[in-house]
Amino acid sequence: MKITRVEAIPFAIPYRKPLKFASGEVHVAEHVLVRVHADNGVVGVAEAPPRPFTYGETQAGIVAVIDSLFAPQVIGLSLLDRETVHTRLARTVGNPTAKSAIDMAIWDALGRSLDVSVTELLGGYTDRMRVSHMLGFDEPSAMVAEAERMRETHGITTFKVKVGRRPASLDTAVVRALREHFGDAVDLYVDGNRGWTAAESARAMREMADLGLLFAEELCPADDVLGRRWLVRQLDVPFIADESAVTPADVTREILGGSATAISIKTARTGFTRSQRTHHLAEGLGLEVVMGNQIDGQLGSLCTVAFGSAYELTSRRPGELSNFLDMSDDLLTEPLRVVDGELTVRPGAGLGAEIDPGKLRHYRQDH
Ligand code: MUC
Ligand code: MG
Numbered sequence: 440m441k442i443t444r445v446e447a448i449p450f451a452i453p454y455r456k457p458l459k460f461a462s463g464e465v466h467v468a469e470h471v472l473v474r475v476h477a478d479n480g481v482v483g484v485a486e487a488p489p490r491p492f493t494y495g496e497t498q499a500g501i502v503a504v505i506d507s508l509f510a511p512q513v514i515g516l517s518l519l520d521r522e523t524v525h526t527r528l529a530r531t532v533g534n535p536t537a538k539s540a541i542d543m544a545i546w547d548a549l550g551r552s553l554d555v556s557v558t559e560l561l562g563g564y565t566d567r568m569r570v571s572h573m574l575g576f577d578e579p580s581a582m583v584a585e586a587e588r589m590r591e592t593h594g595i596t597t598f599k600v601k602v603g604r605r606p607a608s609l610d611t612a613v614v615r616a617l618r619e620h621f622g623d624a625v626d627l628y629v630d631g632n633r634g635w636t637a638a639e640s641a642r643a644m645r646e647m648a649d650l651g652l653l654f655a656e657e658l659c660p661a662d663d664v665l666g667r668r669w670l671v672r673q674l675d676v677p678f679i680a681d682e683s684a685v686t687p688a689d690v691t692r693e694i695l696g697g698s699a700t701a702i703s704i705k706t707a708r709t710g711f712t713r714s715q716r717t718h719h720l721a722e723g724l725g726l727e728v729v730m731g732n733q734i735d736g737q738l739g740s741l742c743t744v745a746f747g748s749a750y751e752l753t754s755r756r757p758g759e760l761s762n763f764l765d766m767s768d769d770l771l772t773e774p775l776r777v778v779d780g781e782l783t784v785r786p787g788a789g790l791g792a793e794i795d796p797g798k799l800r801h802y803r804q805d806h
Contacts, residue, residue: 566748654677
């Protein structure tokens, strides 16, 4: 089970419906497919989504760092040497999605080699998660219509509403319109991607106090240390740290510093190995966890549901597993489907993902 080769293949698939939020927007999924080959003939896969506005990575940068630094560091190791892989990749700062894709492709290859699913390897708690859909910036009527379409077509009844615009009334009007349209039939929470100040966030949350929100996420920057603590102290819902708490050390700092009371785990940025550490830390600290989405394609979403299903804590809340529905196409031979508001893990070995060679030929950008 020795690693013989690591491929980093850039590909681009346009979005049918671009996602817009306070820190950026995504029109084309310009991701990197990572394939880890082992000497037993097995190939593991995962994808890295560059998010320059969150982590500073680019598609070309991910390919370069894998080809020049990470591939040579893991070739020759066994698929079982995951701790050594983690330690070697950690010598390079940053590059979270590049490191995570390698980590997850190794777990996939290991699962395939042992003929067990990644979910079972990790913890095996359940085989499915309820789905929360992310609604990007638009007019209130368009966002209500989009939520209605998601409920009718896929049975989704939990929505994360992107906020953080100025004036804040652009966003509070959307949340109010959603609550008025759906009544108690849906769960709602908001994510500001650091768009507001602490004072703007406090005012907006007061204005939405009657709307029964589940959570608030990253409404203002964690770097505004005192402002953020001041905000979090006065809220009566859990405040989720997302981009401010990528590593277990970040989580510890943000939670113990009073800048957050819950966390988002995203396999796209912590892989399976580091997400496990974050999960165990969250359990120890008694935190709410939401499985987040890095605007992943189908392969990335499969990684999220594989991890989220593995543990009781991560499968308790609906996971953000449906951004791929906004893409015009994908790479898997068998597309993922959200049915009755749930996404299930793939039966079989590893992640159970097969890449369609024709689609990869069509969308890859390195030829
Ligand atoms: C999210 O939860 O914030 C948008 C920016 C990012 O880093 O992730 C997405 C979704
Ligand atoms: Mg977020």
